[in-house]
Amino acid sequence: MAYPSDLKYTKDHEWVRLSGNTAEVGITDYAQQQLGDVVFVDLAAVGTAVTAGGPFGTIESVKAVSELFAPVSGEIVAINERLAQAPEDVNARPHETWMVKIHLAAAPDGLLDSAQYEALLA
Amino acid sequence: MSDTAATAPHNTALKPTPLHARHVASGARMVPYAGWDMPVEYSGITAEHLAVRTRAGVFDVSHMGEIEIAGKDALKTVQHLTCNDASRLKVGQAQYSALLTPDGTFVDDILVYRMAPSHFMIVVNAGNTAKAVEWISTQAPAVGEAAVVDSSARYALIAIQGPAALDTVQPLTGADLASVRPYWFTYGEVAQARALISRTGYTGEDGFEIYVPPNMADRVWQALLQAGHAAGVVPCGLGARDTLRLEAAMRLYGQDIDDTTTPVEAGLSGIVGWDKPAFVGADRLRAQKASGPERVLVGLEMLDRGIARHGYAVVKDGAAVGTVTSGTQTPFLKKAIAMAYLPAALAAPGTRVDVDVRGRASAATVVPLPFYKRPRAV
Numbered sequence: 001m002a003y004p005s006d007l008k009y010t011k012d013h014e015w016v017r018l019s020g021n022t023a024e025v026g027i028t029d030y031a032q033q034q035l036g037d038v039v040f041v042d043l044a045a046v047g048t049a050v051t052a053g054g055p056f057g058t059i060e061s062v063k064a065v066s067e068l069f070a071p072v073s074g075e076i077v078a079i080n081e082r083l084a085q086a087p088e089d090v091n092a093r094p095h096e097t098w099m100v101k102i103h104l105a106a107a108p109d110g111l112l113d114s115a116q117y118e119a120l121l122a
Numbered sequence: 123m124s125d126t127a128a129t130a131p132h133n134t135a136l137k138p139t140p141l142h143a144r145h146v147a148s149g150a151r152m153v154p155y156a157g158w159d160m161p162v163e164y165s166g167i168t169a170e171h172l173a174v175r176t177r178a179g180v181f182d183v184s185h186m187g188e189i190e191i192a193g194k195d196a197l198k199t200v201q202h203l204t205c206n207d208a209s210r211l212k213v214g215q216a217q218y219s220a221l222l223t224p225d226g227t228f229v230d231d232i233l234v235y236r237m238a239p240s241h242f243m244i245v246v247n248a249g250n251t252a253k254a255v256e257w258i259s260t261q262a263p264a265v266g267e268a269a270v271v272d273s274s275a276r277y278a279l280i281a282i283q284g285p286a287a288l289d290t291v292q293p294l295t296g297a298d299l300a301s302v303r304p305y306w307f308t309y310g311e312v313a314q315a316r317a318l319i320s321r322t323g324y325t326g327e328d329g330f331e332i333y334v335p336p337n338m339a340d341r342v343w344q345a346l347l348q349a350g351h352a353a354g355v356v357p358c359g360l361g362a363r364d365t366l367r368l369e370a371a372m373r374l375y376g377q378d379i380d381d382t383t384t385p386v387e388a389g390l391s392g393i394v395g396w397d398k399p400a401f402v403g404a405d406r407l408r409a410q411k412a413s414g415p416e417r418v419l420v421g422l423e424m425l426d427r428g429i430a431r432h433g434y435a436v437v438k439d440g441a442a443v444g445t446v447t448s449g450t451q452t453p454f455l456k457k458a459i460a461m462a463y464l465p466a467a468l469a470a471p472g473t474r475v476d477v478d479v480r481g482r483a484s485a486a487t488v489v490p491l492p493f494y495k496r497p498r499a500v
Contacts, residue, residue, distance in 0.1 A: 036151075036163060036166060036167055036361065037166050037167050037168040037169075037453070039429070039451035040427070040428075040429055040451060040458075042427070042428070058480070060429050060451070061167075062167040062168065062171075062361060062365055062450055062451060062453065063162070063167060063361050063364070063450075065429075065431060065480075084427075091166075
């Protein structure tokens with residue numbers, strides 16, 4: 001799969017879609033492949049302050065639990081409620097399925113562009 | 123994201139099964155398991171799990187170990203070293219049983235096949251094969267005259283499980299499989315490979331486990347998938363095997379049972395030959411049976427959101443009372459289920475407890491085992 005060029009990425013396999021002061025965050029296609037069938041996404045509540053590199057929730061596949069790490073620092077202003085009913089969206093459409101929206105507290109730092117992320121996976 | 127699953131680079135020391143090249147060529151995701159490089163999933167755990175419940179799936183379980191015991195005192199040896207009553211086995215029959223320590227705890231849970239009056243085959247877990255061979259070999263001489271042979275390398279083992287299993291295998295063999303009852307076996311050729319065909323499995327479904335020479339494994343694997351293609355039979359990995367066996371509440375050595383737990387505690391009193399002469403571990407089991415075990419393995423169903431996993435604490439009124447041994451979100455029942463050891467006083471179905479899910483108390487209720495029982499034809 002080609003990784004969308006309008007997204008930024010982390011080495012921990014999250015993606016971020018920046019729009020003004022807000023960032024949508026999800027996990028990459030590579031990440032969902034590694035996890036296998038996602039059955040449960042547990043996200044920090046709206047209003048929670050998160051730090052780049054710090055946890056914002058957990059994601060569970062049939063076989064394992066993984067922590068989700070925020071690519072940026074800020075406050076969670078929305079969570080994708082649909083994931084409670086349809087966690088499989090993460091597998092089906094990883095790059096369209098945002099998990100949280102974060103209001104940025106600082107300029108994003110250390111993110112990869114799609115070419116760099118693809119190089120990381122190669 | 124930090125993936126806690128075992129996705130380490132392939133270790134060259136890992137053993138390949140005879141089907142290894144086929145798995146890799148077919149795009150299976152491979153993981154290390156008990157010293158073997160095994161397929162954990164082909165098309166996805168959920169899809170494979172559902173295929174087995176509704177159609178059938180084919181599994182490579184060649185990592186399992188086979189130990190043969192033969193000779194004048196073979197029965198006496200098996201009777202002494204395993205807890206079930208092997209004297210009740212007719213030739214051509216198999217039983218679920220266990221090797222126990224003198225404390226009555228599990229060395230391994232096993233299948234015992236009676237190949238001939240004085241010839242048995244014991245199938246052990248992959249990770250326990252060396253230990254089991256050693257355990258049996260060192261004790262057998264004191265019991266009587268019997269040869270103990272590790273014949274694991276002589277067999278590839280392919281399981282086909284699910285309601286379509288019979289109709290898939292039957293056209294490939296001259297053996298009359300419909301007449302083979304559950305926990306019986308027969309011999310025959312499957313796709314021209316000499317095979318021991320056993321009506322057993324580890325999924326809660328009808329099906330067969332087919333023992334073939336390693337050099338015929340790929341031929342049989344391909345033949346089964348081809349024969350089952352139209353019926354939607356798919357290759358499956360260890361991931362689905364684990365979720366399937368958990369729904370069926372089949373115990374997994376290393377999680378639900380080990381050398382600290384006994385068959386009585388594990389709810390497996392039914393595999394103890396209570397009426398047979400002394401066997402290793404018998405005294406402890408009898409004592410536990412008489413007094414009642416202090417803790418027992420129970421089923422849990424989560425009431426709150428959250429999935430109980432192996433090792434999580436079970437809490438009652440704020441105090442830790444037990445430990446989850448296996449847990450998952452099941453693809454077929456679509457519930458979060460688990461097995462856990464709890465004090466006998468908390469074991470009754472309907473008892474409310476909490477599971478400590480990474481620091482958060484999630485409510486659960488004790489439910490009867492198994493979670494899933496296949497619908498049986500009339």
